Amino acid sequence: MDSSFLLVQFVSGLTMATLLFLVASGLTLIFGVGGVFNFAHGSFYMLGAYLAYTVVSLAHGNFWVAVLAAGLGAGVAGMIAEAAFLRRIYGRSEEGGFQILLTYSLILIIDDLVKLVWGTEYKSLSRPAGFTGSLVIGDVTLPSYNLAIVGVGLLVVVVAWWVLSRTRPGRIARATALDRETMGVLGVNVPLTMTLVFGIATALGGITGALAAPLRSVTPGAGIEVIIDSLIVVVLGGMGNFWGAWLAALLLGEVNAIAVATVPEWASLFSYLVMVVTLIFKPEGLFAPRQVRKV
């Protein structure tokens, strides 16, 4: 194992970590701000991938336009889902269980709608122009599209962090997370805020789906694979914890890259292995906020 091999694996792990984090950040955003557990988040990821496929291959669109279109489409779909369905069960007793059930029914419905519209066969998307080759530094060859994903991922994270912590809408969203009632009294349109946050989160899912499409094949079952991995990230990172999710995604991504390089057949089990080990030694998650630890 020489250093160039390690570097290639590291970048491949970093790519996976970025994608994982982008999906998980949407999940953790809705949970942190809206208190909604969106089990169907992976389905919006899948929807994004299919939308990007349609825009690129049928409309001969630019890849980056397709990514934006995927984000927009998934965002609008998410807002519709929130306003039409999820909103109806807020405040119901045992709301948490009903949220899971309702979003579970969304998974089933979106999965089949995707099959109805796009068919069941695998779809593939080629890498965008300008990112099909590799970057060669000395004796290290890095696929340039992977580096682009890492870059876009960083950009999205920084923008999301900046919006949430430095702008007025971000402050309103965070305040709504803390106390919906008071925000309503202060004149904030809380239902609209919730819908918008939901839309932004599902848009993040859709963008990730589009970005990942050239690396993985686009299939109807993609949503559930993604949701389980990102749930593990969220559990490890601590629900609602942005930076914790980032570190957890990095850990999972790198562990997976090493597993794929050494025992490819069993690689898909390693995320679970990380989860089990963490649960045994640190059951509250690696980076849980302090008040959770006390309970």
Next chain:
Amino acid sequence: MEAASDKKALLFWGLFLVVFALVPISRNDYYLAMANRILVWGMFAVAFNMLFGVTGMLSFGQALFFGLGGYGVGLMVKYLGQAWFLAGLGAGVAAAAVVAYLLGYLVIRVSGVFFTILTLAFGQLAWQITFRWYRVTGGDDGIQGLVPTGILGDHIVYYYFCLILVACSVWFLKRLSASPQGLILRCVRQNPARVRFLGRRVRRNQRRIYVISSVFAALAGGLMAGVDNSIHTNMLNWTTSGEVILMSVLGGIHQFFGPFIGAAVIKVIEDVVGARTEYWSLIIGLVMMTMVLLFPRGLVGEWVSFKARMRSGGARKEGV
């Protein structure tokens, strides 16, 4: 009042047993298999609901135990021979008890959502292992030819064997639900803090019902191996966990027999509609959404409240 409800319960049990006991008279293998499936899934759903409806723990990983029961039978028969069918059933159930006990320490954690996520993750882990460990489990091919030996090899005898086991299990769960332990479990759902004030341990009660529910899930899985004469990795997939959840929600999670009715309805619809369309999951998704949004009490729960409303309406007319 007590006597009346006792009589009613007795009548219900009598009717339940008679209806299912009479199915073999039809001499129709199709109806027999259908009734058998309803019985086994009904028990699975009732046991699952002890966890979800009663204790408030939404597990998305009961497929793990269902599959463990199935693979207990499957692996025993595959490696030791047909005569080991019953031993396999026992082994699957015992393995489920051990796994549930150990897993209980890992998955029963801070909040409800975490429990759901972790059970789902462990369920998928078990599915991945079964799927990929081709040498031992047969992977996606599953295991075929699981026919119990001796007298149980007969369809009708096997059906009655299932009927007796299911009736005993459901009766046990009913007793458990009505017992002081059942009250504690309801209290765990409604007000865990108060359970602690009463000097009871929340986690220990949660682990207890997790093990009990999982044992019956494994029993259901083992019995299904005999009904279908085969097992498949799909038994462990998350869709199996989803199906048993749907059955409970459809029937009504706050009614003891609700999940059983839900299982019967789903199995019948699956048979009628599933054969005609490939968009089966769209249909169950729509059913699930309708129930959650409009009829959260489930079929049985809505029926009970409808009856209560009719009765109170009648009482008002009498000027009470």
